[in-house]
Amino acid sequence: MSRIYFDNAATTSLDPAVLEAMMPYLTTNFGNPSSIYSYGRESRLAIENARKSVAKILHAHPAEIFFTSGGTESSNTAINAAVRDLGCRHIISSPIEHHATLHTVEYLHNHLGVKLSYVNILPNGHVDMQNLETLLANSAEKCLVTLMHANNETGNMLDINAVGQLCKKYNAVFHSDTVQTVGHFPFDLRNTPVDFITGSGHKFHGPKGVGILYINENIKIQPFVHGGSQERNMRAGTENLYGIVGFAKALEMATTEYDNASRYVRGLQMYMMQQLKNTMPSVSFNGDPCGKSLYTVLSVNFPKTDKSEMLLFSLDMNNICASGGSACTSGANQGSHVIKAINDNADMVTVRFSFSKYNTKEEIDSVVSKLTELV
Numbered sequence: 066m067s068r069i070y071f072d073n074a075a076t077t078s079l080d081p082a083v084l085e086a087m088m089p090y091l092t093t094n095f096g097n098p099s100s101i102y103s104y105g106r107e108s109r110l111a112i113e114n115a116r117k118s119v120a121k122i123l124h125a126h127p128a129e130i131f132f133t134s135g136g137t138e139s140s141n142t143a144i145n146a147a148v149r150d151l152g153c154r155h156i157i158s159s160p161i162e163h164h165a166t167l168h169t170v171e172y173l174h175n176h177l178g179v180k181l182s183y184v185n186i187l188p189n190g191h192v193d194m195q196n197l198e199t200l201l202a203n204s205a206e207k208c209l210v211t212l213m214h215a216n217n218e219t220g221n222m223l224d225i226n227a228v229g230q231l232c233k234k235y236n237a238v239f240h241s242d243t244v245q246t247v248g249h250f251p252f253d254l255r256n257t258p259v260d261f262i263t264g265s266g267h268k269f270h271g272p273k274g275v276g277i278l279y280i281n282e283n284i285k286i287q288p289f290v291h292g293g294s295q296e297r298n299m300r301a302g303t304e305n306l307y308g309i310v311g312f313a314k315a316l317e318m319a320t321t322e323y324d325n326a327s328r329y330v331r332g333l334q335m336y337m338m339q340q341l342k343n344t345m346p347s348v349s350f351n352g353d354p355c356g357k358s359l360y361t362v363l364s365v366n367f368p369k370t371d372k373s374e375m376l377l378f379s380l381d382m383n384n385i386c387a388s389g390g391s392a393c394t395s396g397a398n399q400g401s402h403v404i405k406a407i408n409d410n411a412d413m414v415t416v417r418f419s420f421s422k423y424n425t426k427e428e429i430d431s432v433v434s435k436l437t438e439l440v
Contacts, residue, residue: 074419115313143261146286154206219352220362229258271315275308331360
C-alpha cells in the first residue's frame, strides 16, 4: 500500500515548479547578496523581487516584509520586540497558541517579570472576545495581544479584524501567528489592523527553513539577531537565497490557485467528516469545522479503547501519516495542550488529519475503512 499523507498542517511536499524556480540559485547563481560584483547583485535582485512579489500578494509595502528562517523566529522577533522596544508590560495570549508563541511569552513572564494573561476559550474552540475586551480594558500597563489567526490543531479561525480593532481601541500592540493561513487565504494587510504577522514557506508547498515577518511600517523595532546589515539591518546573517526565491514562488502559485484549491481541499475535509460520521457514529470533532475554520484541518475524537490508544502507531504501520494534535511535539508525545484546553476528555483519542491539493477522495475512503478496522 503506498503512503497516504494526511499531515499537511505539519509540513507539505515541495511543489515541483517551486523547486525549478529555486534550482538556479542552488547551482549557478550562488553569489552572496551582500557582494558588490555582478554575481552578488543578481542574488540581491532575486531577493528584492521576491520581497516585492510577497508584499504585492499580501497588500503590504515591500519595506514591511522581512525574510526569516520561519514562523518560530518571526514570532520570537515580534513578541520580544513588543516588550523590549514598544513598552508592552502585559501580554495577553491564549492557552491554545503554538509553542513558538506560548514558550516565548512564558519565558518573558518568568524571566523578565512581564505580566501574562490568557484569554478564555469557548467550548467550540473560539476566543472569548468579551473576555479579551475585559482584559484589555482592565490593564494598567500597555498590552501586547498575541493570538493566532488559525489554530494548527483544530483549524478554528480568529476574526483578525475584530481583534485588531479592539487593540486599536485600547492602544495595544497586535501580533498574529498566521503560519497556517498565509498561502491558504487572501490577505489585505493595508486594511487589516495588525502590527505583526508571520508566514512559513513549508506550509504551502514551499521550502522548509524560510519564513516572513510582516512589521507594520508605523512600528520601529530593533533586530533580534545581531551581526550584519542584512534585511535592512533587521536580521543579521547571509540570506537564505534559494529559500526566499522558493517562498515567493510558492506564495505566487498558492495565490493563483486559491479559488480552485481551497474549494477542492474544503471538499475533502467535508467528505471525510461525512464518511466518518456515516461509518462511526461515536466519533466527534474538535473546534468549529463547519463554521469559521481552516479548510485544511480536521481534528477527530475517537472513543478510547485498547485498540484506539495505539491509533497513531497503527495508522503509521499502515502507511498513513496523521498526527495526534500538533506534530511539533510528536517526539515528546505528552498529548496536546490545545485539545486539553477545549476538550479535556480522558476517554477520547484525538487524531488530526490535514489535507492538501495532492490528496484525493480515494485516499480518504482507504483511511476511513482502515480506521473502521482499527477502532
